[in-house]
Each structure stands twice: as structure tokens, then as C-alpha cells.
Amino acid sequence: MRACLLYALIYDSDDSIELMKSLNGLLNSWLGRGAWVLLCAIAFTLPARAGNGVYVSTNPNGHNAVLAYTRNVKTGLLTYVGRFDTGGRGLVDIGGAQSHAVVATRTQLFVVNPGSNDFTTFALRDNGSLLFMGVTSSGGVRPVSITVSGNVIYVLNQGQLGVATASCNGFTLGDDGLPVSIGTYDVIYEAEAIPTDVFFTRNGARLVVLLNGSDAIDTFSASADGALTVNRRLTGVSNPVGGAMSPVQPFVAFATLDDDTTPRMISIRATGTALPSIVSSAGLSSTVSPCWAAATPNGKKVWSSNFAAGSLTLFSGKLNGSIQAVSSYVPASSSPGSLDVAVDQRGKFLYRLRAFNPSGGAAPVPVIEAMKITKSTANGGVQLVQTVSLPSDLQTASPTGIAVTAP
Known part of the structure; x- marks a missing residue:
């Protein structure tokens, strides 16, 4: 007692x-x-203490931090909580060439620090604030993406062209809640692969890696202890950038293809030891430079976040894993560009990060947009309810990642 x-x-x-x-x-x-x-x-096994929050990594050339906001579950509106130092450093040079830089479980939040080659673990608190737990080496150079399933974490290191190879490194959570390197199952890539995203499928049985420079998608069979046993590669997919798991199909995932001629989103299936296959491919004329993706918990709605157009394209998701392009939300201005997106656990609100100037020139102050997910299929199936400006010093930073939490 x-x-x-x-x-x-x-x-x-x-x-x-x-x-x-x-x-x-x-x-x-x-x-x-x-x-x-x-x-x-x-x-570290007590019930979750997470509140309803939204979190973004600041990623400047210097001390990295996470911006924390609480969110109203009824209105979707955000309230600023604070800025929490990661103990690592950001790197502006990655310039949005990543996805899932911030991820959360019911009790913890993890964020990559590409400028110091490590990642940070925070404990989530019910008031939306973060409790620093520690910094862990990513096992490589320029970590840009992170994913977690159960007690297993994989970090994607982008490497540096001509300097350092890329890698995907595995960790398990110890009794103290901090990651410990697995080591045995680390995957090494050539730097030219330019990996941009890593994520688990819904049941954690598959690990998916998007390789932008290699025009390929790797899928690994993953066990509960983090062991990777089979690697299968889907080739000929032009410029994959960001993806999302299907919330309902255990072996289906979505990926955005920033193809110069046919920008689109694809859904893929990876089962057993078979090669991953494309289930469907879709896009609209407004799907310009699709780079990030998110889906509702029931899998019926999937969005691509389109950087150059500043738009969001809505796709309808089918039980067989296929998708169909429906409509796009196109803002009055394409600046700031449309970056990472996340949907709340009830499927009521979508949050997206906007930063940079797609046309070049002076960068605007980054913002987070809170959007209500409507019952309509028009205008991308969303309605803007709030725009929150990030701190003005982030105008010269490269904010990345967005995560939504709930108790």
C-alpha cells in the first residue's frame, strides 16, 4: 500500500x-x-492516462519539441497546452520527405529527432501535457518515421545520400516503458532508397516500408516479439511518400504516389509469403502531389493530403480493400502546403498540418486545421471548423507529423 x-x-x-x-x-x-x-x-502497466490531444513535432534546425493541444470531442476545437522539449534535435532539410514522425499509443507518445539520430519517449497525461521519459538512439542516420504495435517499435532512418545508408531498426518496450534495441532484425537499405514511411498493418502482422527513391514498397512478416521473417517487395510504384493501414483489413494498406504524370493513391494487399499486390488505384485532377494519408476507424473513408494543391482528396473504402476517388476539399489558397493528417478515434474529426509555400518564396506561418468529418461526400467529406497558427518561430522550421490521442 x-x-x-x-x-x-x-x-x-x-x-x-x-x-x-x-x-x-x-x-x-x-x-x-x-x-x-x-x-x-x-x-508502467496502469490504465491509460492519455487525454484528448493533438501533437505536432516542431523540427527546427536546433532543439526539437512537441506542441501539445487538447481537443474538444464534441466540437473538435483545439486549445494550446504547451511546448515540450524532446531532448533531441530537428533537421529542416528533410523538408516533409517523411510520414508518421509522431505516433501515440494509449499511454505514450514517440517522436523522431532527425538532427540528432534518435527518438524520444513521452508519457501522455490526461491534461494533454507530456512527461519526458527518455531519448533512444535510432540506430541509424536521419530518423524520419516511427511505428508501434503492442510493445514493438520500428524506426525508419532515411540515411544521407553519399554519406550514410538508410535502415529500419527495431525496438521493444522494457518494463520501465523505454525502448530497447532488438538489433537482430534491423534492415539496411542503400541511401538511394530514400525511405519515407514505416507502419504496421492493423493486426501488427505486417510491417510496411515506403521507398521513395526505389519506387518500391517493402512488406515484412512481423511477430509479436518484433522478429521480421519474410521480406517481399512491390516494385514499379512511382514516388511513394506516405501511407496508412486499413483499420478493418489486417493485410491491407494505403499508399500515396506522388507521380509526375498520374498522382494517385493505391491500396495494396500483403498476405502470407506472397508478393504484395495492388488492389486498386484512384485519383482526381485535384489530387496534386499526394504525400500523406489517413482513414476513419471503420475504413469507409480514406484521405490523401496533397501538398502542392493544399487539398484533401476523399476516397471511399470497400470491404475488399479497394478504394474509389470521390471528391476533394480545395482551400482558397494552396499555401501553406498540405502535410500530415490524422483522424480521431471516433471518426468525427480530421486534423491536418499545413506548412511551407508550394510555389516557393517566403514560407508562411504553419497551421493546424481542425475539420469536421461530414456525412456528405462533397468537398472531400470535411468542413473546416478551426485554424490554429503555430508559434511564429516555426516559419523557418520544418514541422512534421501529427498524432491524435483519446483516453
Whole structure:
């Protein structure tokens, strides 16, 4: 009982990590080492404390941070909470050539730091704030994307052309909630592959990697302990950038193709040891420079975020994994460009990050847009309800990733 009360006090403190370290010796002598280990295990397996939040990585050339907002579940409106230092560094040069730079579970948030070759783990709090837990080496150079399934994490390192190879590196979460390198199943790519996105399929049985420079998509069979056993590659897919898992089909995923002649979204299926196959391909004239993707929890609506046009294209998702282009939401101005998108867990609101000037010239201040998902199929199936400007110093940064959480 005393241990549980002590943990409750520590958990709710802003300095909880330091307190736990300083009390390590006391707990060892008071409770014994076995009880201390048990206490740590209890601490990190308690029910989720996440609130309704939206999170974005600032990614400047310098100290990286995460901007935190709470969201109203009824209106979708955002309220600023604060700016939380990751302990790592950003890198403007990646310029949006990534997807899923920030991901969240029910209890934790993970964000890549491409300028320092590592990633940060935060604990989520019910007031929308973040509790820093630690920084972990990504195992490579320029981490740009991260994915999590159960206790397994994979980080995609883009590498640097002519300098460092690209890689996809695996981790498992320890009893203390921090990632530990698996090592055995790391995947090495040539730097020319320019990987941009990594994500698990719905049941965690497949790991998907988009290779922009190689015009290819890799799919791996993944086990619950993070082991990757089979690699199958789909080739001839021009300029894949971002993707999303199908929320209902365990072996189906979506990917945006920023093809110069036929920009579009495709759905792919990867089952067993067979080569991944394209289920369907679709796009509209307004689907210009599609780079990111998101889907509703029921899989009936899928969007591509189209950078150059600043638009969102709505696709209808079918039970067989196929998609059909329906309509686009086209704003009055294409600037800022349309970047990462995420849908809330109830399928009521879509949030998107906008940054950069697609036409060149001075970059505008980045913004987050909150959009209500409508019952209509017109105008991309969304209605703008709020535009939130990011801090003005991020005008020269390269903000990346957006994650939505719920209790």
C-alpha cells in the first residue's frame, strides 16, 4: 500500500523521472529489490492516462519539441497546452520527405529527432501535457518515421545520400516503458532508397516500408516479439511518400504516389509469403502531389493530403480493400502546403498540418486545421471548423507529423 501511494505521488509530479531515480536506493532498502522491480512493472502497466490531444513535432534546425493541444470531442476545437522539449534535435532539410514522425499509443507518445539520430519517449497525461521519459538512439542516420504495435517499435532512418545508408531498426518496450534495441532484425537499405514511411498493418502482422527513391514498397512478416521473417517487395510504384493501414483489413494498406504524370493513391494487399499486390488505384485532377494519408476507424473513408494543391482528396473504402476517388476539399489558397493528417478515434474529426509555400518564396506561418468529418461526400467529406497558427518561430522550421490521442 505504501509503495502504491508513493508511486501515485511520483507519477503526478513534473519531476517524476528524477524522483524515481533518487528514490531508487531508498526503495531498494525499504522494500527490497524484488519489490522495487514489481513497483516499476505496476507503474508502467496502469490504465491509460492519455487525454484528448493533438501533437505536432516542431523540427527546427536546433532543439526539437512537441506542441501539445487538447481537443474538444464534441466540437473538435483545439486549445494550446504547451511546448515540450524532446531532448533531441530537428533537421529542416528533410523538408516533409517523411510520414508518421509522431505516433501515440494509449499511454505514450514517440517522436523522431532527425538532427540528432534518435527518438524520444513521452508519457501522455490526461491534461494533454507530456512527461519526458527518455531519448533512444535510432540506430541509424536521419530518423524520419516511427511505428508501434503492442510493445514493438520500428524506426525508419532515411540515411544521407553519399554519406550514410538508410535502415529500419527495431525496438521493444522494457518494463520501465523505454525502448530497447532488438538489433537482430534491423534492415539496411542503400541511401538511394530514400525511405519515407514505416507502419504496421492493423493486426501488427505486417510491417510496411515506403521507398521513395526505389519506387518500391517493402512488406515484412512481423511477430509479436518484433522478429521480421519474410521480406517481399512491390516494385514499379512511382514516388511513394506516405501511407496508412486499413483499420478493418489486417493485410491491407494505403499508399500515396506522388507521380509526375498520374498522382494517385493505391491500396495494396500483403498476405502470407506472397508478393504484395495492388488492389486498386484512384485519383482526381485535384489530387496534386499526394504525400500523406489517413482513414476513419471503420475504413469507409480514406484521405490523401496533397501538398502542392493544399487539398484533401476523399476516397471511399470497400470491404475488399479497394478504394474509389470521390471528391476533394480545395482551400482558397494552396499555401501553406498540405502535410500530415490524422483522424480521431471516433471518426468525427480530421486534423491536418499545413506548412511551407508550394510555389516557393517566403514560407508562411504553419497551421493546424481542425475539420469536421461530414456525412456528405462533397468537398472531400470535411468542413473546416478551426485554424490554429503555430508559434511564429516555426516559419523557418520544418514541422512534421501529427498524432491524435483519446483516453
